[in-house]
Amino acid sequence: MKISIVILNYNVRYFLEQCILTCQRAITNIDAEILIIDNNSPDDSCAMVKEKFPKLTLIENKENVGFSKANNQAVDVAKGEYVLILNPDTAITESSIREALIKAESLSNLGALGCYLMDGTGAFLPESKRNLPTPKVSVLKMAGFTKQYYTSHISEENEGMVSVLVGAYMLMKRSVYLEVGGFDEDYFMYGEDIDLSYKLTKAGYNNYYYGSVKTLHYKGESTTKNKEYLKRFYGAMNIFYNKHFQTNKLFDVFVQIGIKLASNSHRTVSEANMEYAGIQSSYVLTENLTLFGKISKVLPLELHASSKSMLQDSLYEKSLFVFDTEYLSYDQIFKAMTQLKGRGNIFRIRPPGCNFLLGSDRSDEKGSVTVF
Structure with a gap:
């Protein structure tokens, strides 16, 4: 088997469903498996996986054992030559697995491969590529000076060796993961990706940032910033x-x-009051008029059914864009989000075959789920 995708879930049932669906699209014609490990989620995540994805491997922990231990559990039983550690609040493009594997195979002495992570607003997440956070660099970051914390000599869509990758997306050979001991289980949550990246470089491997592969990361979904x-x-x-x-x-x-x-x-924002504040125009990109009608009933806005041709014009502002993934690919959606980001625009995605919309209007606040 070529690759095992390991998704550790905690209490993000709707985001997990989208993540699995995008992975299934991405592994078409690839010898691959998807493993879900759940850290005793109080929602119906496990029931959803059993009902909608009965053929997937599901590991149900009876307690929350943390990020490191749970991922190590899954990698222990994985069958792939490569493992992809992936957050449940991510979505990947249809071609991303194939492209990432081709790049990984071309690199000698690879530790882990990371990619371009974008948040729900279409903005690049700078933690996609970081320098080693020495004590000095860390203190400077806490004081608000982040220049030395992030890797600035490699542009967002370029590629090259970096010190630290983010645990939301890490691709590596399973043998290398096991050689360095995987994630250090002294960490419950946070810091384990920095530690693993550093262990890989100390073992003589190179970590690599690959900006051509884009992944949507609803940063903040698995845990609220408090x-x-x-x-x-x-x-x-x-x-x-x-x-x-x-x-x-x-x-x-x-x-x-x-x-x-x-x-x-730390700032707190009232999601209920701010979600659609300032939006002047709203578009649903779909060919499915039944779907359009259902969405129109749950969103408190006047919606317009639109075609993908509207994306040829990037001069939109203060607009809501709802993307139907049965009409546009995730690759097309990510390109549109990048093109339309800023200027007060916000985005919602309807995953394939699903009765809900997902979105996040800030990278440091919990996103939204709208069921219809």
């Missing part, structure tokens, strides 16, 4: 530094100050 998140994140960074760097009490004080400053600066 003070508890910040404590966990910087706690994970403490684990990383204690394992790999020599720290001192002064640095520990800086970390605690960073946590407090970041917590106090």
Whole structure:
């Protein structure tokens, strides 16, 4: 078997369904498997997988064992030469697996391969390619100076070797993953991707960023950004530094100050009041008039049924775009989102055959699910 796609889920049932559907499209004519491992989600994620994807491997944990341990569980039973660690709140294009495998096969001494991650607004996520967060770089980032934290010498759509990739999307040979011990289980959530990236480079492998492959990541869906998140994140960074760097009490004080400053600066937005604020025009790109009617009943906006030809004009602003994935491919949708990003535009996606819309209008807030 060529590749095993490992998706760790916690309580994001609708996003997980879309993720699985995009993976199934992407592995057409590829010898592949999809493994779902669930960390005791309180929603109906597992019931959905059993009902809609009965042939997939589903591992149900009876407790939330964290990101590292759960992924290691799945990789242990995976059969693929390659493993792709993928977040459940992602969506991939139809050609992405094939393109990523071709690139991985062409690279010698590959550790992990990462890709261009975009959020629900169509904006590039800079954590797709990062430098090693040494204590100095980390303290600067906590103070708001991020230039040294992210890899700026490689453009977003280019490619090249980087130090750190993001755990939302990491492709590597299963043998390499096992050789370095996989994700360190001292981390419950956050920091484990930095640690694995660093272990790969210390073992003599090269991590590689490949900007030609694009993945949508509804960043923030698996966990809401709050003070508890910040404590966990910087706690994970403490684990990383204690394992790999020599720290001192002064640095520990800086970390605690960073946590407090970041917590106090965190903004909260009322999703119910802000979701469609300022939208002046709304379009549903579909050929399915029945679907258009159903969506029109649940969205509090005047909708217009439109064809993909409208995307030839990029001069839209303050508009809602609803994409039907049975009319446009995910590749076409991602290109449209990139083209239309900013200027007050927002996006919703209807996954193939589904009765819901997904979207996220900010990278640091929980996204939306609209069932119709």
